Amino acid sequence: MALAYTDYYEVLGVPRDADQDAIRRAYRKLARTYHPDLNSDSDAEDRFKELGEAYEVLSDPEKRERYDRLGADWRRTEQEAPDTDFEDFVSRQGFGTSDFEFSDDLFERLFGGRAGAGGRGWGEQARGPLRGFDREALLELSLEDALEGGRRRLTLDGRDIDVNFPAGVRDGQLIRLAGQGGAGRDGGPSGDLYLRIALKPHPDFRPRGEDDLDVDLLVAPWQAALGATVAVKTPTGTAQIRVPAGSSSGRRLRLRGRGLPGAGGRTGDLHAIVKITVPKDLTDRERELYEQLAEAATAEASA
Amino acid sequence: MSTEERIELTVVARRAGVRIALVRRYLEFGLFEAEAEAGAEETPRYDPQSAARVAQAERLRRDLGLNYAGAVLVCELLDRIKELEGRR
Numbered sequence: 001m002a003l004a005y006t007d008y009y010e011v012l013g014v015p016r017d018a019d020q021d022a023i024r025r026a027y028r029k030l031a032r033t034y035h036p037d038l039n040s041d042s043d044a045e046d047r048f049k050e051l052g053e054a055y056e057v058l059s060d061p062e063k064r065e066r067y068d069r070l071g072a073d074w075r076r077t078e079q080e081a082p083d084t085d086f087e088d089f090v091s092r093q094g095f096g097t098s099d100f101e102f103s104d105d106l107f108e109r110l111f112g113g114r115a116g117a118g119g120r121g122w123g124e125q126a127r128g129p130l131r132g133f134d135r136e137a138l139l140e141l142s143l144e145d146a147l148e149g150g151r152r153r154l155t156l157d158g159r160d161i162d163v164n165f166p167a168g169v170r171d172g173q174l175i176r177l178a179g180q181g182g183a184g185r186d187g188g189p190s191g192d193l194y195l196r197i198a199l200k201p202h203p204d205f206r207p208r209g210e211d212d213l214d215v216d217l218l219v220a221p222w223q224a225a226l227g228a229t230v231a232v233k234t235p236t237g238t239a240q241i242r243v244p245a246g247s248s249s250g251r252r253l254r255l256r257g258r259g260l261p262g263a264g265g266r267t268g269d270l271h272a273i274v275k276i277t278v279p280k281d282l283t284d285r286e287r288e289l290y291e292q293l294a295e296a297a298t299a300e301a302s303a
Numbered sequence: 304m305s306t307e308e309r310i311e312l313t314v315v316a317r318r319a320g321v322r323i324a325l326v327r328r329y330l331e332f333g334l335f336e337a338e339a340e341a342g343a344e345e346t347p348r349y350d351p352q353s354a355a356r357v358a359q360a361e362r363l364r365r366d367l368g369l370n371y372a373g374a375v376l377v378c379e380l381l382d383r384i385k386e387l388e389g390r391r
Binding site for chain 2: 028031032035037038048052128129130131132133134184185187188189191192
């Protein structure tokens, strides 16, 4: 078993001459900090496993002594040449030592698994199969992708996962990937992975409530005044919309069913918001007409 | 939250990877509840989320030296934190 050398004292943040009480206190505090059910940081699981391993060794005077003496080699030596204390232990448990073959599996049963060790005296049922924890990750999608559905490759903890997401996923929706969460313990099933959909901000469409969208509708002053049919961008293409005569900026024109797919099969609406846009540069002819318009309007106002 | 069908207690235990006695224990502590609609002769059914919940309580109990009531309490507090964070 090739394991990288880890300084267990450093992991627990205790000096090399720390007594058992100090080690237990340090472990308990850090276990609460890094427990994957309590800490959502991506490295919490690894930190927690490392803590369990450090505590398993340093809380056991025999293992600790061997670790202090042999450093990185402590575990291998223990397996290749069990010392007398170990044999005594085995005898007390009612095993014969003559034809006794040592296996990793039995080692784990006698001394406990390395992952997430609960520590001694913390309840007799601290072992046994148990499902791994559920993980949650963010899946950022553009509005177009969310409407179309598709496929994404995610890398989580160095593992590639292909995800198919259906058309019409909504912001905040959870997609469950069974068995892709944390590994189970002692043969227990793996947890699930939940992908939380997050819609990226769109340059044109702004979410409005649950499944409606707002979009700006740029119209020229004369279109707003006289009424016109203009093109409006929708999430799936364009549509024609009728701007009634006398529409001012801010007027909301609704296109039913052109928003986002909502819960229960209902589709939201698209709100086109009138925004009167004045051309920056006028031709001579246009300037002339605007001046006439200004005169006529002033005459009307003062009449 | 889930659209999956309600499941029986044995399925909760299998999915949580634990013995059914342990699941019953958490049921007694109110970690999760049976669906109210089950008639007198039907087998009670449970939310499929119950399996993950039992596993979470059990991990917390084993890893942090909690008792059953403590583990259930932590699960409930975690739910509340999640709810408050979602409300922001």
